[in-house]
Amino acid sequence: MDSVRPVESPPRPAIRRLPETTANRIAAGEVVERPAAAVKEIVENALDAGATRVSVVLDGGGMDRILVEDDGCGMDAADLALAIERHATSKLPEEATLFRIATLGFRGEALPSIGAVARLAITSRPAGGSAHRIAVEGGRVAEVTPAAGPPGTRVEVRDLFFATPARRKFLRHPRTEAEHAIEAVRRLALAWPGVAFRVESEGREALALAAADWEGRIRQVLGPGFAAAAVPVEAVGAALDLRGLAALPSYTRPTTAAQHLVVNNRPVRDPLLRVALRVAFRDVIEAGRHPAAALFLTVPPESVDVNVHPMKTELRFREGEAVRGAVISALRRAIAVGGGAAVAVAGWSPGPAPAPPPPRPDALPGGAAPSGGSPAGGFAEAMAPLQAPGPMQRALGLVPAAPPRSAAQAERAPDHHPLGRALAQILETYVLAEAPDGALVLVDQHAAHERLTHEALSAQLVEGGVRAQPLLLPAVVDLPARDAARLLEHAPALARLGLEIEGFGGAAVLVRALPALLGTPDPAPLLADLAEELAELGEAASLQQRLDAAVARLACHGSVRAGRRLLPAEMDALLRAMEATPRAATCSHGRPTVLRLDAAALERMFGRR
Structure with missing residues (x-):
């Protein structure tokens, strides 16, 4: 029997200090991952130098050549020699400011990192001084020499990653790299509106932004x-x-x-x-x-x-x-603005919308109304002009307060509301209206009423709890065991929403009360949807998240459905309520409630312009 030979342990590797060039190339992998990163770092230096104008030129997506010119404060010969050394910076006057950074760049690694993997040349001239130039190629630094140039700094990077060809292989097509670099400049331009920017890519102007507010x-x-x-x-x-x-x-x-x-x-x-x-x-x-x-x-x-x-x-x-x-x-x-402000229409050309009514100064964050009132001007008040008890009126339990206008009166009366006056109901689902500027407005009656109900429920919740309507005969709803257990676990939270439930043996749930705003919908689909919503949120969801999700579900089940015919006065009342209700541009699920087609879009569709 052969004896077992002991496994030899590998020799212990010795710790050694990396050469400066290798260390710089490793640092470049963190700071300069692609041409866009080099452009960003150089432009940030220009902005920190007080530039009011920055120009960028890209060739080969920045892989062949990057040129950044600015009119900033510039550098003298001594500063130029230090600028390409690691951990050398003018942006930290003392060590304590490391935790009070007021500049874009401060590490002092960008230029030496770029010089370690590319051919870098910097020409700079301070105000009232003379220009000098320094070059770095693959980490090898040349002497600072006199040069010619205007006040400011000119940074040129050629053959990016020529010293690390393996990294260059990971770069994308030059067009893609150029798009990333242009986007980097665009984001900096957004942050510095007082600076003029220009980007040229492959000989074409890709970005030109004058200084602005x-x-x-x-x-x-x-x-x-x-x-x-x-x-x-x-x-x-x-x-x-x-x-x-x-x-x-x-x-x-x-x-x-x-x-x-x-x-x-x-x-x-x-x-x-x-x-x-x-x-x-x-x-x-x-x-x-x-x-x-x-x-x-x-x-x-x-x-x-x-x-x-x-x-x-x-x-x-x-x-x-x-x-x-x-x-x-x-x-x-x-x-938190009314539906009159939401007019962006997918597939239609959006036109200017009439200004929405200003939000109430006493509105609470998130669109809820303050204690003692209904949301954004009062949902019930907005719906009060209905006379004949239609479907929407019955759903809300509202009592008509005034007779509707006749068709002739409606025709003569000026309408200054953003959503205009109702013209017709289409497919028993959509309300067609004419805005004051002649634009056509299309409202999804279910989605719109869902948002109105959602905001009314949210307002009652802020006041201390949604008003409940006890059922004359409590309803028993059979559910899967897991759904019933989940609902009963959250019964106290649901009670705050006006939904009072308790266990009824096995997997059955007894419903004793529903939110008053919902009328008397069938509780079975409502409970099933609520159980699904709670399951989707998971245990990590906060109580507020669960309440928000439950309010959205309740609003959906308590809203006017598609296929329900509305009276003219009901359609007008719906439009007025949308204008006065926060966030009425979308329903509780985020779908649009109102679309708009203006005169200009109609003319384009019919070839008139």
Whole structure:
């Protein structure tokens, strides 16, 4: 029998200091992952240098050549020699400022990292001084020499990643790399509206932005479509200043690319702020769609840590929850406008909408009304002019207060409401109306009434609880055992919504009361949907999330259904209620409630322009 030979352990590797060139190339992998990252770092240096004009030229998507010129403060010969050394920076006057960063770049790694993997040449001239030039090729630094050039700095990068060909293989097509680089400049331009930017790619002008104020720059960068659908966002506090524009829920995007977030003039992709955007729009946009916004947040530098990510695109706020709450509240206040403001129409050319009525000054964040009132001007009051008890009136339990106008009176009376006057009901599902400017307005009666019911329920919940209507005969609903257990587990929360249930043996649930606003719908489908909603949210969901989801389900079941014929006065009352109700542009599931086709769009469709 052969003896077992002992396994020899490998020799212990010795620890050694890496050569400077190798260390710089490793650092370049963190800082310069593609041409766009090099462009971003160089342009950030230009902005920190006080530039008022920045020009970028790209060849081969930036892989062959990147040229960035600015009119900033420039550098003398001594500063130029230090600029390409690691951990050399002019942006930290003392070590204590590491936790109070007021500039875009501060690590001092970008230029040496770029010089380690490319051919880098920098020409700079300070005001009142002479120009000098320095070159770095694959980490080898040349001497500083006199040169010619205007005040400012000129940075040229050639053959990016020639010293690390393995990384160059991971780059995309030059056109794709150029698009990423242009987008990097566009985001910086949005954060610095007072600076003029120009980008040239493959000999063609790809971006040209004159200096502007922040609203003008948003329109320049995000386009007229966003500007037409956007509303101002503002929140000012002792330790936070938020301003910007957010598109109404009718204007959404399939990705988060249209979310531009700027903190202390730094464009970021911060998770906390993105979550705040998602939460603020959660119950007003459709699942799978994303809001569009350009938000500028200013906080004291010591209250935010920008040194948590190599690319400095993520932050850590000292008071993260306070910032998140302030952003959510500001966004909800901004989008809490009536249905008359939502007119972006998929497939139709949007036209200018009449200005919506101003939001009530006493409205609470999120669209709920203050204690003692119904949402945004009063849902019941808006529906009161109905006379004959139609389906909507019966569903809401409203008593008519005045006779409807005759057709002749309606024709003569001027209508200054954004959604105009009802003309007809189509397919017993949609209300067709004519706006004051002649545009055609189409309203989904179920989706619109769902939002109105949702806001009414939310207002009652804020007041202390949704008013319940006891059933004359309690209803027994049989459910799968898991659904029944889940509903009974959340019975106290459901009771706050006016839905009173208790166990009835086995998997049965006894329903003793329903929310009064819902009338008397069949409780079985309602309970089944609520159980499904609670299961989908999972155990990690907060109580507020569960209540919000339950309100949306209740609103859906208590709303006027498609296929129900409405009287003319009921249709007009629906339009008036939408104009006065927050977030009426979308239903509780985020689908649009109102579409608009203006005169210009009609003329284009019929070939008149």
